[in-house]
Amino acid sequence: MYVPIQFIDETLVHPQLNYSEMLPSDALKPYVACYWRLTSQSRLEEVILHRVIPDGCVDILFDLTSGETHFAGIMNQVDMIPLIGDVHLLGIRFLPVSIPFLLKGEAAFLVNHMLDVEDIFGNKSLFNDSIITPEQSWNQQVKRIEDELMIMFKHHVLDPRFNGMLSVILERGGIVTRAELAEYFTISERQIARIFKSFIGVSTKEYASIIQFQSVLRLLKQSQTPVNWSDLSLQGGYYDQSHFIHAFKKHYGITPGHLITKPCPIFPIQ
Structure with a gap:
């Protein structure tokens, strides 16, 4: 099974940030590489540039500070993301086999770009509602996400x-x-x-x-x-x-x- 890498050592991210990953359940392992979260230890008063490298995957990102949810397309070059204020991001990293299903065979327009999830899935998307909140534990958040993903991939058959x-x-x-x-x-x-x-x-x-x-x-x-x-x-x-x-x-x-x-x-x- 392909395991994408974002950090050589997750303990050596910027000292003001915490990054962690959680593996999906067995049923979702064909589609999901991991769930991840990136949080600041305290409010960032100055911009921190966070390095994101190409890994062959796409992500859904929940910004629990702003309440916004975005879809990040595949990247073919490094990107430096500016972070400031309270950082509380949670993401789903989808494996390459999931991309045609998620983007319906129209993935080119999203290369190196990120859009509101509603622009990708429409206003009836499973991820439009507040399925996760900052008050939930990490395990509760992932459990809620997995419940939705099980519905999404229930009848999907890999090409x-x-x-x-x-x-x-x-x-x-x-x-x-x-x-x-x-x-x-x-x-x-x-x-x-x-x-x-x-x-x-x-x-x-x-x-x-x-x-x-x-x-x-x-x-x-x-x-x-x-x-x-x-x-x-x-x-x-x-x-x-x-x-x-x-x-x-x-x-x-x-x-x-x-x-x-x-x-x-x-x-x-x-």
Whole structure:
């Protein structure tokens, strides 16, 4: 099962913020990666830039301070989100197989964007009402969300061909070409391009690049020794360091070299 990564070490988020994740119930594991929450320890008097990196997923975000609910589309580049005041966000991170169902095959318009949930699901959405409140515990909030998701996905059936193509990309850590997918699934490259643009929102190459970057983060998270970036780029399937540096900067916002020369609270680099 694909496990998207937002932080190498969740304990090393900005010191004024708390981030945590909770796994879904077994029935929802095919569709949901996790539920997450981001809260401030106290009211933020100055803007904090919170880094969000591409993970191949989409999210529903509940802002329990403002009462607003948004849908965040797939990202193909890093974003720095400004946070100020009382931060109390709760999110549902949906796995890639859920995106065609959630966005009805029209995912391209939401790439790198976030819209009010009503603009996505209409005014009769399960998430338009105040299904969760700040007064509820973390477990109560997730239970309420899961009740709604069980209704939403009750009759949903995964598309076997699309699910198969996603599985190959995920299992190979993004190191697969559209031509290889076309040959394996006996479908034209043009058809694959249309499917991914419609179902996911980005091209097959872009999506594979996101998963490839996520595989590098996984290697970093598992590493118990100082990072050798040359070896890491080869393990991640990048054909040279220039390609790796370019992809890393696009998806994380800074280069690996910048992480080495300036200590970063995310990676254990020496």
